Amino acid sequence: MKLKMNIHKIKCINNLEIEFPTEKGLYAITGQNGSGKSTIVACASSVFFNMRMNDYFGKTDEDAYITFELGNSKRSWKKTDHKWIKASDGVMNIKGFYEGSLIFGNRFRDTSYDKLRIIETIDANKLIPANDFIRKNLGQILQGDSNFYEKLWFVSSNYEKFDGTVFFYEKNGKRISQFHMSTGENLLISILNSLYIRNNDRANLNKPCLIFLDEIELALHPSSLKRLVHFLQEMSNQYNYAIYFSTHSIELISGISPANIFFIERHSDNSIEIMNPCYPAYATRILYDHSGYDNVILVEDDLAREIIRRILRKECLLNNRLVHVLPCGGYSNVIDLADDVVRNNLLGKKASICIILDLDIKTNAENYIAHNNIANNIPLNYLPIESLEKYLRNKLVKNVDHTLFRRLNDYIFQQKSLTEIINDYTQNNNADNDNNGKRFYKLIDTELRERRKDRNELIEMIVEYLFEKNDDMIKRTTSFLTTQFKNNNF
Structure with missing residues (x-):
């Protein structure tokens, strides 16, 4: 939902x-x-x-x-x-809760000089021991030690008309109010307190x-x-x-x-x-954590990544080198990210990078590169691999692969069948104009989420099937990668 x-x-x-x-x-x-x-x-x-x-x-x-x-x-x-x-x-x-910005978050809403003076002189008998859920997780998350905070108390929101709960902790015999805690301590106490309240309110876990x-x-x-x-x-x-x-x-x-x-x-x-x-990779637009690799291959999606990874292992192409296959999204994302990497030298001088895109968008990619005046000499190659969305639409709707259909239907779509999903797609989703397969995949993704299943399960089964039947797509991709690595073309 x-x-x-x-x-x-x-x-x-x-x-x-x-x-x-x-x-x-x-x-x-x-x-x-x-x-x-x-x-x-x-x-x-x-x-x-x-x-x-x-x-x-x-x-x-x-x-x-x-x-x-x-x-x-x-x-x-x-x-x-x-x-x-x-x-x-x-x-x-x-239900839910929200921990907002510095200005509107829960952790600073009580702060004022008058309240600071009041809270520092509060009587010890007004303090209530906080639950160990908050105290131990505060120490574990911030310090890696669940007992780092020896004692943790709070004062009720009824005291001195505070808007919310105010916490104190004791460390080495000194009592520290929440108003003198670090920003990180303030943040985490607010989150843990909200979680503790919400956990105790989860009578119906289906809500x-x-x-x-x-x-x-x-x-x-x-x-x-x-x-x-x-x-x-x-x-x-x-x-x-x-x-x-x-x-x-x-x-x-x-x-x-x-x-x-x-x-x-x-x-x-x-x-x-x-x-x-x-x-x-695209969301952060940063590759510094991949700078230790010898080769980085940028691809469009996780289906292409898993196919290439398996070929590299199967053909023993990883000997004496570290290779990272990185999905980035659509072809424009891949091209933009690769250009950014080269212009800013994010991989260092020793690493090399190449782009592998789906063959069916070759014209679009070339037009995009020309229109944006991209000239970075990054090796650009095309493989006969469709996106996951296009592949599923082609093999399950347009030109049905009966073996793949039956395998996915029996092992993944056990409650709402693929037949029902496809009927919904063809009757209600303008299927003829869904050339990229995204409308069809949206229905599949909805069903996966409903059944607590994962996109990776789907990809793993498709890749396994492609290699079992020694698909032509796999043969051509294997030949291409073997040539590239043996000749060290990138």
Whole structure:
């Protein structure tokens, strides 16, 4: 199931429609500065969070709105007579929490000099021991030591009219209030406290629960960030959370599936494009963590990557060299990223790079290179490999491969059959105009998510099948790669 959101005239976003999967897992919303990531996250959180709209979004046009759809239920915030009015149609069966920016996040909302003075003189008998879930995970994530914080307390929000819970910890006999903690400690205590409350409220694990975290890497060391990601993955699996990060961090993005990465691209006319799935290499536009390789091969998608990886292993082409096959998305993404790598020498002098694209977009790629005046002498080659989307449409709909159809239907699509999916596609999705196969794949992806299955399962089965039948595509690809490596052509 997906939460559909439409944003109209909110801050830097004029009009945007986006769908958020509600299945458990880690998701990333990324893009360059000013692309609208934080606005998207803040707007999305208003589906369950009654925020002060004027404070969060500032001055907006009188026809501004945010609308949501989840199944048959609808919810909206609309500007009417200078006020934001909330409306619902049906029960929006969803929960969640939001950890926002430095200005509007939970961790600093109580800060003032008067409250600082009050909190520093609070009586010890007003303090309540915090749950070990918060104390131990605070130490484990920040320091790698679950008992780093000897004692952790909090003061109730009823005391001195604080808006939220205020924490204290004791270290080496000294008591430190939350107002004197580091930004990272503040951030993590807020997240852990919200998680603790939400965990105890998960009476029905089938109810969707979305967690939005805005640029948490600003306050955390990379090692702490990695431990936090591991911890949140465990929480997601245990409590069925869909956890969304708004982030620039390569540490965060590199561990997230391309299907769960939303790249926000703002164009020169101020329009916004959302790329999903998006590969981490393109989302970060940085390759410094691959600079130790001898050869880097940039390809379009994960199907091409897995085919090439298997050929390299099968033909023993990896001897005495380190090779990285990196999917980047569509052909323009591959070309742009390769050009960026060469111009900025991101791989160093010893490494070499080549581009391998799908043969069916050869004309488009050549036109793109000419139009953008790209001249970097990077070896560019074409393989007879279709994208996963085109391959599935061709083999399951247009020219049906009965063996592949039966294998996928029996082992992956055991509840809603491929026959049902294809009937839906041909009758309701304008199939004749779906040349790139994306509409067909969207139906397949929806079913995979419903059954808690993964795109990688599909790819693994397709690649296994191609190699079993010694497909012509595999033969030609093997011949090409063998020649390139033996002659050291890149």
